Amino acid sequence: MGIYVINKEDGEIGAHDDIGVHVEGVIVLDNIGSVAQACAMMLGVIYVLNMTYPTELKYSFEYIQKVLLKIDGERLSPKVLALKNKIFAGL
Structure with a gap:
């Protein structure tokens, strides 16, 4: 894909x-x-x-879907939540 x-x-x-x-x-x-x-x-x-998302890109797709596109964004995996917090803390 x-x-x-x-x-x-x-x-x-x-x-x-x-x-x-x-x-x-x-x-x-x-x-x-x-x-x-x-x-x-x-x-x-x-x-x-x-x-399903490709295994090696699972968290990248989840970030795009849930953070950038705000689709089902209230349920983030711990890795994606940590990335989101790091990115938004720098803004």
């Missing part, structure tokens, strides 16, 4: 031919406007397909 970005041949920063989401090697969404939108769409794909 992941996001792919196909850059234009001229190598200009921010110029992409395609941005999309793939799951197990299959492209499930393509022609997404930005990497940020692709991240949001990937969370939607995970939710719709009732998938």
Whole structure:
């Protein structure tokens, strides 16, 4: 599961031919406007397909979902709560 970005041949920063989401090697969404939108769409794909977060990225996805997007944010795992407190203490 992941996001792919196909850059234009001229190598200009921010110029992409395609941005999309793939799951197990299959492209499930393509022609997404930005990497940020692709991240949001990937969370939607995970939710719709009732998938679990990848083990190595579990806490990253939980932080995005619960802290940044404020979806089910009142129930944080101890690791994500500690990260949230560290980040917001520095503001």
